Amino acid sequence: MRIFGVIFLAIFIIGCAPKTPQFQTTFEILIKSKKFKYNDKCFISKFDDHLKLQIYNAGVVLVELEVYDEKICKNYMCVSSEAFNAENFGEHYKNDFLKNILSEALNSDVNFEDKENKIKIEITKDRI
16 A cells, blocks of 8 residues: 555656756847837747746746647736737737747747837847
8 A cells, every 4th residue: 555655646746847848048038018018038948838938137037928829828827828919919919929929939030020019029049
């Protein structure tokens, strides 16, 4: 009986361990929208099932976004991608808008601007 308790505990601990990203690097990010106004350093991490954006200032995490196919979690509070986009960018943006922007940043610099809705996103690889 004791062996089953040890096995259960080991599985529980392994299951709750943080996942290791497939890829992670630093960037400079400028993001201006209805709710976002950041011009700071950030990490973008790629996992099997999502992307994570962590924006820092003076070594402190200002915001953390975990971007999945159907939901976006901001500081561990999750909503549908559709609801997140409507609140932060505008209702006409597709569900995969932010995921596409972050995925593109992993490969090249991003310079997105929507003058009509006053949205600007610039992501460049940290060159330090």
